[in-house]
Amino acid sequence: MSATDESTGGSTKPRLLEVEDLHVEFRTREATANVLNGVGYHVDAGETLAVLGESGSGKSVTAQSVMGILDTPPGFVTKGAIRYRGEELLAATEDRRRELRGENMAMIFQDALSALNPVYTVGFQIAEQFRFRRGMSRKDAMAKAAEMLDMVKIPNAKQRVKEFPHQFSGGMRQRAMIAMSLALDPDLLIADEPTTALDVTVQAQIMDLLDELRRERGMGMILITHDLGVVAEVADRIAVMYAGRVVEESDAESLYERPAHPYTEGLMESIPRLDQKGEQLASIKGLPPNLANIPEGCPFHPRCHRATDECRRKVPELLELRPGRYSACHFAEELISSE
Amino acid sequence: MSEPILQVRDLVKHFPVQQGIVFKKTIGHVRAVDGVSFDLNRGETLGIVGESGCGKSTLAQVLMRLEQPTSGSALFEGVDMFGKKSASQLRQLRRDMQIVLQDPYTSLNPRKTVGDIVGEPFEIHPEVAPKGDRQRRVQELLDTVGLNPEHVRRYPHQFSGGQRQRIGIARALALKPKVIVCDEPVSALDVSIQAQVMNLLGDLQSEFGLSYIFIAHDLGVVRHLSDRVGVMYLGKMVENGTEEQIYEHPQHPYTQALLSSVPVPDPSVRDRREAIRLTGDVPSPANPPSGCRFRTRCWKAQDICAEQEPELAVRRDGGRIDLELADGHPSACHFAERHEHVVS
């Protein structure tokens, strides 16, 4: 919350995107899962915000809420605000949101195959947007589609536009999806685990491409991932999520140098490193919480090696420790000032 | 310590590619594993890395005798695994080698209780645990892998991904095997859970003197657990050596590119790294390039690379084969060259 306060006051230019105190629940017959419990983050034009966290922490649900594609029912936004350039999206009409999707904000997914329609050529699917939203002729739209494929470095793009998704390799499909999402020139791109299904050599190509496109177009990018390596290579800022909250937010360098939350610290120590053969890995004990029954106090306390009675009773707020550094831990100050 | 328990030589597995629905016609072969040789030492872990489709799982399936090899041999404690064996040799072999698979969601039968799943091997090998003793053995196994022994009557869906992987490991341990083939056992898990399972595998190895073949595409994970590492590309082993040889001074361009592609979890080295970026994707194993299979993506490729297949052998810098080289390790590149790999 505090991460976004300064932008709401008066004269400052509105943020590209700002999520504030977002609450989402999933209601099923058995239970209500409190999937988001006050998520707040923001992205400015031209920067990359990485959203990090284990599966189920709410990274994708936050992104779906921003895009307006949350699965409702069972998912419901119960509280909070999402502002795009100052415009409150949760109050906007469905037509307005559809207009924003594609033109202003776009999203790419882990699984490109499910985002592409198998019965149309790749070129047709990209061209469609130019035809229906830019009123271009079929021929011009197809030429534009080829240009887009060329931009994402698909070799032989003029021929490739005529092919179907299954004729593309995994890496090429991901490129095609990127091309499709950027067709209408959005200034906010949400990439949800864009390389998780790819081999590392292809992952490296795709991350380079995304970074280059972001820079050229001055886009703001939200990169959702659980890979601490990928984050370290591209993120300007990082938001770490746990049980539907941001528990730490920081610029990339400071966070890797010294995490200000025990969960982040645990994640860092869990990764087996390439540059050394370790012995035991310092793992985080236990499992992420059941979201229908989140522990009282600090949601991380059953897994935290520092937990005290205070942690079991009182929810730690996300507080600013240093300019740009936030943590939701009662002992955050000790963590970052200790040697 | 360094005596081989498993010796694999020139192992080949081709799958026919068929066309037609009524009259099936073989139009080619997928060369999934195409001449792979290595030793697994007793009590050690051999890591196998490589990109999707390079033949890692096929290799595992053949070693578990779930697939017939097209050719080649494997000696397990001196016994030919694929040749004629007596019934008792066959039983013993089945006990001695076990497998743990990647997907904790599909590799366990959802209709069976955890007790049934872990105790299943005893049905086939009652000599390991007499009937009256089974319940106790199963609970002991659950305890060994860090699960609550009182949960024997629960079903797989009542467990998390990491816990299911522990169930799979308990089942693999039931018959007191000597070798466990792990095919991507932690790839589907979140890092914190992955670390728990990796620590468990390490502990079990020291406790029971197990030998592992550990397959994964995550190079950090493989380094962490392995004594020796083999790198595969399109059905071939292109380099193998100790964990240190492969990670600190890889010789094969593919290994170098692979290591260089792994993102380093340290933002302060971001712009200081010299990254090797490969272009394009892995070619189809049904129609691999002539000569060196890596040549279509290799920045060092010369004419000879298309003409002559480089064999996996110890080589000097520049590529000349020199089997006497003291600190060498085998690589399959005409122009192999030590590269001091800097990861941070």
Ligand SMILES: Nc1ncnc2c1ncn2[C@@H]1O[C@H](COP(=O)(O)OP(=O)(O)OP(=O)(O)O)[C@@H](O)[C@H]1O
């Ligand atoms: N039963 C089969 N019939 C035909 N082709 C097969 C069969 N099993 C595997 N293949 C092919 O053999 C090649 C190697 O497959 P394999 O599953 O061994 O790869 P892998 O290295 O385990 O990949 P991954 O990292 O994706 O698990 C692939 O091209 C695959 O499509």
Ligand SMILES: Nc1ncnc2c1ncn2[C@@H]1O[C@H](COP(=O)(O)OP(=O)(O)O)[C@@H](O)[C@H]1O
């Ligand atoms: N359509 C849905 N129906 C019910 N629960 C859902 C749905 N989508 C997501 N969830 C739940 O919301 C939680 C957060 O999910 P998600 O945002 O996808 O996590 P991640 O951080 O892995 O992206 C999870 O517990 C998930 O099971």
Ligand code: SF4
């Ligand atoms: S508030 Fe307490 S339990 Fe929560 S992360 Fe901090 S130390 Fe751990």
Ligand code: SF4
């Ligand atoms: S043999 Fe030639 S193509 Fe193959 S890896 Fe060596 S240099 Fe590259």
Ligand SMILES: [Mg+2]
């Ligand atoms: Mg997700």
Ligand SMILES: [Mg+2]
């Ligand atoms: Mg596999």
